[in-house]
Amino acid sequence: xxxxxxxxxxxxxxxxxxxxxxxxxxxxxxxxxxxxxxxxxxxxxxxxxxxxxxxxxxxxxxxxxxxxxxxxxxxxxxxxxxxxxxxxxxxxxxxxxxxxxxxxxxxxxxxxxxxxxxxxxxxxxxxxxxxxxxxxxxxxxxxxxxxxxxxxxxxxxxxxxxxxxxxxxxxxxxxxxxxxxxxxxxxxxxxxxxxxxxxxxxxxxxxxxxxxxxxxxxxxxxxxxxxxxxxxxxxxxxxxxxxxxxxxxxxxxxxxxxxxxxxxxxxxxxxxxxxxxxxxxxxxxxxxxxxxxxxxxxxxxxxxxxxxxxxxxxxxxxxxxxxxxxxxxxxxxxxxxxxxxxxxxxxxxxxxxxxxxxxxxxxxxxxxx
Amino acid sequence: xxxxxxxxxxxxxxxxxxxxxxxxxxxxxxxxxxxxxxxxxxxxxxxxxxxxxxxxxxxxxxxxxxxxxxxxxxxxxxxxxxxxxxxxxxxxxxxxxxxxxxxxxxxxxxxxxxxxxxxxxxxxxxxxxxxxxxxxxxxxxxxxxxxxxxxxxxxxxxxxxxxxxxxxxxxxxxxxxxxxxxxxxxxxxxxxxxxxxxxxxxxxxxxxxxxxxxxxxxxxxxxxxxxxxxxxxxxxxxxxxxxxxxxxxxxxxxxxxxxxxxxxxxxxxxxxxxxxxxxxxxxxxxxxxx
Amino acid sequence: xxxxxxxxxxxxxxxxxxxxxxxxxxxxxxxxxxxxxxxxxxxxxxxxxxxxxxxxxxxxxxxxxxxxxxxxxxxxxxxxxxxxxxxxxxxxxxxxxxxxxxxxxxxxxxxxxxxxxxxxxxxxxxxxxxxxxxxxxxxxxxxxxxxxxxxxxxxxxxxxxxxxxxxxxxxxxxxxxxxxxxxxxxxxxxxxxxxxxxxxxxxxxxxxxxxxxxxxxxxxxxxxxxxxxxxxxxxxxxxxxxxxxxxxxxxxxxx
Ligand SMILES: Nc1ncnc2c1ncn2[C@@H]1O[C@H](COP(=O)(O)OP(=O)(O)OP(=O)(O)O)[C@@H](O)[C@H]1O
Ligand SMILES: [Mg+2]
Numbered sequence: 001x002x003x004x005x006x007x008x009x010x011x012x013x014x015x016x017x018x019x020x021x022x023x024x025x026x027x028x029x030x031x032x033x034x035x036x037x038x039x040x041x042x043x044x045x046x047x048x049x050x051x052x053x054x055x056x057x058x059x060x061x062x063x064x065x066x067x068x069x070x071x072x073x074x075x076x077x078x079x080x081x082x083x084x085x086x087x088x089x090x091x092x093x094x095x096x097x098x099x100x101x102x103x104x105x106x107x108x109x110x111x112x113x114x115x116x117x118x119x120x121x122x123x124x125x126x127x128x129x130x131x132x133x134x135x136x137x138x139x140x141x142x143x144x145x146x147x148x149x150x151x152x153x154x155x156x157x158x159x160x161x162x163x164x165x166x167x168x169x170x171x172x173x174x175x176x177x178x179x180x181x182x183x184x185x186x187x188x189x190x191x192x193x194x195x196x197x198x199x200x201x202x203x204x205x206x207x208x209x210x211x212x213x214x215x216x217x218x219x220x221x222x223x224x225x226x227x228x229x230x231x232x233x234x235x236x237x238x239x240x241x242x243x244x245x246x247x248x249x250x251x252x253x254x255x256x257x258x259x260x261x262x263x264x265x266x267x268x269x270x271x272x273x274x275x276x277x278x279x280x281x282x283x284x285x286x287x288x289x290x291x292x293x294x295x296x297x298x299x300x301x302x303x304x305x306x307x308x309x310x311x312x313x314x315x316x317x318x319x320x321x322x323x324x325x326x327x328x329x330x331x332x333x334x335x336x337x338x339x340x341x342x343x344x345x346x347x348x349x350x351x352x353x354x355x356x357x358x359x360x361x362x363x364x365x366x367x368x369x
Numbered sequence: 370x371x372x373x374x375x376x377x378x379x380x381x382x383x384x385x386x387x388x389x390x391x392x393x394x395x396x397x398x399x400x401x402x403x404x405x406x407x408x409x410x411x412x413x414x415x416x417x418x419x420x421x422x423x424x425x426x427x428x429x430x431x432x433x434x435x436x437x438x439x440x441x442x443x444x445x446x447x448x449x450x451x452x453x454x455x456x457x458x459x460x461x462x463x464x465x466x467x468x469x470x471x472x473x474x475x476x477x478x479x480x481x482x483x484x485x486x487x488x489x490x491x492x493x494x495x496x497x498x499x500x501x502x503x504x505x506x507x508x509x510x511x512x513x514x515x516x517x518x519x520x521x522x523x524x525x526x527x528x529x530x531x532x533x534x535x536x537x538x539x540x541x542x543x544x545x546x547x548x549x550x551x552x553x554x555x556x557x558x559x560x561x562x563x564x565x566x567x568x569x570x571x572x573x574x575x576x577x578x579x580x581x582x583x584x585x586x587x588x589x590x591x592x593x594x595x596x597x598x599x600x601x602x603x604x605x606x607x608x609x610x611x612x613x614x615x616x617x618x619x620x621x622x623x624x625x626x627x628x629x630x631x632x633x634x635x636x637x638x639x640x641x642x643x644x645x646x647x648x649x650x651x652x653x654x655x656x657x658x659x
Numbered sequence: 660x661x662x663x664x665x666x667x668x669x670x671x672x673x674x675x676x677x678x679x680x681x682x683x684x685x686x687x688x689x690x691x692x693x694x695x696x697x698x699x700x701x702x703x704x705x706x707x708x709x710x711x712x713x714x715x716x717x718x719x720x721x722x723x724x725x726x727x728x729x730x731x732x733x734x735x736x737x738x739x740x741x742x743x744x745x746x747x748x749x750x751x752x753x754x755x756x757x758x759x760x761x762x763x764x765x766x767x768x769x770x771x772x773x774x775x776x777x778x779x780x781x782x783x784x785x786x787x788x789x790x791x792x793x794x795x796x797x798x799x800x801x802x803x804x805x806x807x808x809x810x811x812x813x814x815x816x817x818x819x820x821x822x823x824x825x826x827x828x829x830x831x832x833x834x835x836x837x838x839x840x841x842x843x844x845x846x847x848x849x850x851x852x853x854x855x856x857x858x859x860x861x862x863x864x865x866x867x868x869x870x871x872x873x874x875x876x877x878x879x880x881x882x883x884x885x886x887x888x889x890x891x892x893x894x895x896x897x898x899x900x901x902x903x904x905x906x907x908x909x910x911x912x913x914x
Binding site: 003004007011093095097145146148149150152153154156157158160161164165167168278282285289318319320321322324325326327328329330331332333336 | 401402404449450453454457459460461462463464465467468469470471472473474475476478479480587588591594595598627629630632633635636637639640643644
Binding site: 211212215216219220221222223224226227229230231233234235236237238239240241242248252294342343346 | 760773775787
């Protein structure tokens, strides 16, 4: 019972801190977003250039701090993962909660190919992307009929089935024991086995992911996706094939997650089913929601914060997931658009529009009104 | 072997049914898949266990204590996590529900510890054979408790004033409010009732498998949802039927196909149902009006 | 030329016949109005034509092609553009983006083109933007182009929806109550706008409750009541038609 009071006291304190930080940080981000959207091209380019140099020089700045370098690699890995979920959740508006499954498919493909068949990492990397993409296609098909919470639960189901296969098909995956001894990649005869090498590898993948996120978003297909997310019926009435786009988003998200998985397995040299459980999907989801669903800078920020936070909060590690839970609820209540909302760089004041009112007709409007 | 698995399946199925009813009731009223329901089930099991071991309660008392405590949790969740965002898009409420679920799991871990706790032998377990059926005392207790609780619930929903209000509200909340029904109260009572049924299921499972642990609600929560979907979400008899179907097919599947994949069976059923008849066996299809 | 022909369309929701055995046609260049009391089945008729609902019986022919089982996006691609009675703009897009999204079905850039910004993709993107800017100009929305569409006042939102529908390059434009909720002067603007659109060569079918607007623009009027077509003819004929008068007066008048 003493325990109960301590836990409640701590949780109350963390909740308060969380509440204040969300409030404060959101103010800060809104302010910065406003400033940024007003800043001229040169300032923006200069800022971008300086941050690019800083990121490229990063491994040299922290060459003597392997801990920092390793954490940076993890941060970049989660940026890739969160952005890959963002294709599905942020662009197409489909709540997929089995995203770790694609990550697992990529990791296991690379592990099996490099360990059992001695295939080169690069080939295995490509195979991971393709096979994860095929799984994305497989999962994309039920989304044609499902929406929101139903889809979420079905995707959890897919994730769990995959995990059970990884555990039970021992002759193929070695079951819960996992696959050790995954080799490091070789490039031009050099083996990449230093943190610096891995840093640049995952940095390249992260830059690639950010790049295609932006290119896609600002293209015809991106507008189609956003249209489907905002209002599927209106999108169809504008000649947009929502089925095709939703599957496209699933496949793209799966491909990128598969690549991240491939990197993970070569970086850690060991995979097992526990790396890819439901909580992993939830962590990726929380990153996207915290940062801002559909907002590329937001998702990057969310991934960075939530992968650094556990390191910073070592002392209260047992509280980590409880805090994640509170964080999700609190974000939904005080800042559902995320730290950097997807429309924070666009003009105009938000009104409640007629459509959104109508769509929520079935909800519990009594409460609080 | 078959008979044993069948009675096992029915016992398991009644537990799924109890949990599924809670899901379905909340969904019927506010169209929300209360993702945290599985964790309420876990909280119920822990509270019952605490009642027995720490507070030295009699089994029945502990059971009621667990149900009441879980009802309180249910109301608190509705109040703190769902009601502030009720006008938001559904996906936001669902994410809030996921957050609540994660919180409850880890809250339990902080308070009761991450380890599996043994449930004491509170009932002497005998095996009875009857016309080829084999059932243990525990299985009969589970079935009996389920039947009792469902009867009470059916009485409440069909014949009491609050039950009528609930049925009104689930058909059309706006109209119910215009008729002078306090829909807020109906919503909280629904949460309380649904949560206490979930807690009863959790406590029964704790007794049945003699184990209680923080993640015990996650998979059964999903399965109860599936049971509710099988029967047609929103329908109480549907949830009963769905629960039994799930329990039996899972027991038989685990025995005759593979026990490692026992949890996968539920999801395969779900995917099949959703692809073939998304409105469930006893449900009606709903379509958005343009 | 006969653009659209609907034969014996029936749409039932359970036991309710929202549209009952309606014949309908529209010729190239016409402005036709579809009127009728609340709940008469007008919107449902639109939804059947645009493929959102499948007709319980009957068939729609558009440019000589049967639309049976076509998906809404396919129908739009064939050339039917529409607006919605309760505005459905894309909430996270600016006005310009909303209109650009209307060009989706007239363009072809694929994933490869989008990611690598091929010259063809770039050229197409430029064309989409130009087309959207042209439409913004036509609808006098240019100064609002970078604002979130849903942040605009109601009247503007209606215009953005029309612009978005025009961006799909329709051969037939369906407007569902374009002047609903507007004041007298806004209604006058809308009347002028619909004429202007028609002069550009778009065939237009309008659902509207405002009789002044309807009488002012229509070449032909079709009246629905309880799902049935009760009258059809020129504005003068409709004004005098006793069935129409009783349908409206019986409900206390819809003006
Ligand atoms: N998706 C639906 N499901 C069930 N009934 C529907 C649906 N859509 C429309 N209805 C019913 O069909 C009838 C016709 O509705 P509709 O919206 O077509 O009328 P309307 O002529 O557009 O009316 P208004 O002028 O009010 O817009 C109404 O009784 C309505 O309640
Ligand atoms: Mg209408």
